[in-house]
Amino acid sequence: MYLIKNAVVYDPQPKGINDVLVVNDRIAAVGKDLNPQIPTIKEIDGSGKTVVPGFIDQHVHVTGGGGEGGFHTRTPELMLSTVINAGVTTLVGLLGTDSYTKSVENLVSKTKALKNEGITAYCLTGAYVYPSVTLTGSVDKDIVYIDEILGCKLAVSDHRCSHPTKEELIRLVSDIRMASLIAGKPGVLHIHVGGVGNKLKDIMEIVREEGIPITHFRPTHMDCHLKEAMEFMEMGGWADFTAEPDKADELYDVICKSGIEHMTVSSDSNGSIPVWNDQKEIVDVKVGGMKPLYQLIRNLIVDFDVPIETAIALITSNVAKALNLYPEKGALLPGSHGDLVLLDENLHVDTVMAKGKLMMRNKKLLAKGTFEDIPLCTEEA
Numbered sequence: 001m002y003l004i005k006n007a008v009v010y011d012p013q014p015k016g017i018n019d020v021l022v023v024n025d026r027i028a029a030v031g032k033d034l035n036p037q038i039p040t041i042k043e044i045d046g047s048g049k050t051v052v053p054g055f056i057d058q059h060v061h062v063t064g065g066g067g068e069g070g071f072h073t074r075t076p077e078l079m080l081s082t083v084i085n086a087g088v089t090t091l092v093g094l095l096g097t098d099s100y101t102k103s104v105e106n107l108v109s110k111t112k113a114l115k116n117e118g119i120t121a122y123c124l125t126g127a128y129v130y131p132s133v134t135l136t137g138s139v140d141k142d143i144v145y146i147d148e149i150l151g152c153k154l155a156v157s158d159h160r161c162s163h164p165t166k167e168e169l170i171r172l173v174s175d176i177r178m179a180s181l182i183a184g185k186p187g188v189l190h191i192h193v194g195g196v197g198n199k200l201k202d203i204m205e206i207v208r209e210e211g212i213p214i215t216h217f218r219p220t221h222m223d224c225h226l227k228e229a230m231e232f233m234e235m236g237g238w239a240d241f242t243a244e245p246d247k248a249d250e251l252y253d254v255i256c257k258s259g260i261e262h263m264t265v266s267s268d269s270n271g272s273i274p275v276w277n278d279q280k281e282i283v284d285v286k287v288g289g290m291k292p293l294y295q296l297i298r299n300l301i302v303d304f305d306v307p308i309e310t311a312i313a314l315i316t317s318n319v320a321k322a323l324n325l326y327p328e329k330g331a332l333l334p335g336s337h338g339d340l341v342l343l344d345e346n347l348h349v350d351t352v353m354a355k356g357k358l359m360m361r362n363k364k365l366l367a368k369g370t371f372e373d374i375p376l377c378t379e380e381a
Helices: 080-085 104-117 139-145 166-183 201-210 226-234 245-258 292-304 308-313 317-322
Strands: 002-010 014-023 026-031 042-045 050-053 055-060 088-093 120-126 149-156 188-193 217-220 239-242 263-266 272-276 282-287 340-343 349-354 357-361
Touching: 002 308, 002 340, 050 308, 055 239, 055 263, 055 292, 055 317, 080 088, 080 104, 080 349, 080 357, 088 104, 088 349, 104 120, 120 139, 139 149, 139 166, 149 166, 166 188, 166 201, 201 217, 201 226, 217 226, 226 239, 226 245, 245 263, 245 292, 263 292, 263 317, 292 308
Parallel strands: 002 042, 002 050, 055 088, 088 120, 120 149, 149 188, 188 217, 217 239, 239 263
Antiparallel strands: 002 014, 014 026, 050 340, 272 282, 340 349, 349 357
């Protein structure tokens, strides 16, 4: 049990200076001058700090990505320390271009491992390809019977994808919708949108013509398709933007024009970032990180004067609402999960708590992955 004293609270709405009481894995109370008479409680001084909900990253290559440049370019698995250092307490894992040497079985196993190590983790079946790779033999059964699976991944308008037809998209999202109703899940079709072809044209037509709720379609990398993103959000759909801190000005412009009601941000962590020449030949491969997720948010706050509650929602409450996890996730309310981040006076990640357990305190790691060979500190350090 922990009592955070005298921190500036954003739940993510601004609540001023308050105390936050965390009991077991839940937030028990938020208020002024809390004084629970519990002998074993541990107090954290939040003076001069800001407390926000734990970050949610819905696009993470937990088993690594890549492979377009040969077997040696497969990127490494995600480590728990990477997650904690980034302030992330909940994530959604997925596959990328490589569904040959990486599998949904491997993805689900890694997702379960991250849960065992102390964070909240979900995943998506499928990959770039169509028909989708699955664990049970069908996308809908994966969603219905595997607790961790919230939906399906697919790629469109990319020279590496299977170029599914409009009719195939209708069939796939219809199966996802029915499975989501049975399983009580969001049933997302998380769509990598590349830079060629129809992009969102077929999806928008399906929404207009077939009566399928737009909320099942979740296009990502929309920072590369700003016009389409704003049109999609105007229709009521969620648009996901990949975190690129040096493009904060572009995201700021979208926020000013369209607001944030249907906007989320994710990192694409541990995915490959291939560099192509004009002949679509790979000339270099880099690896995405998770820290840009909050770096982008901080840039919006510090450099563009976006209110904290507006910017932080893009990686907390908005994502939770889009995944049907709010208010257990993405909020600091009584009954919410004990997932939170303390920011220092310069709004850098200082302390991280996941499911009521301290994972980082005063910028010192208290938890690591099972086989990570890195030093840890004690809570008292």
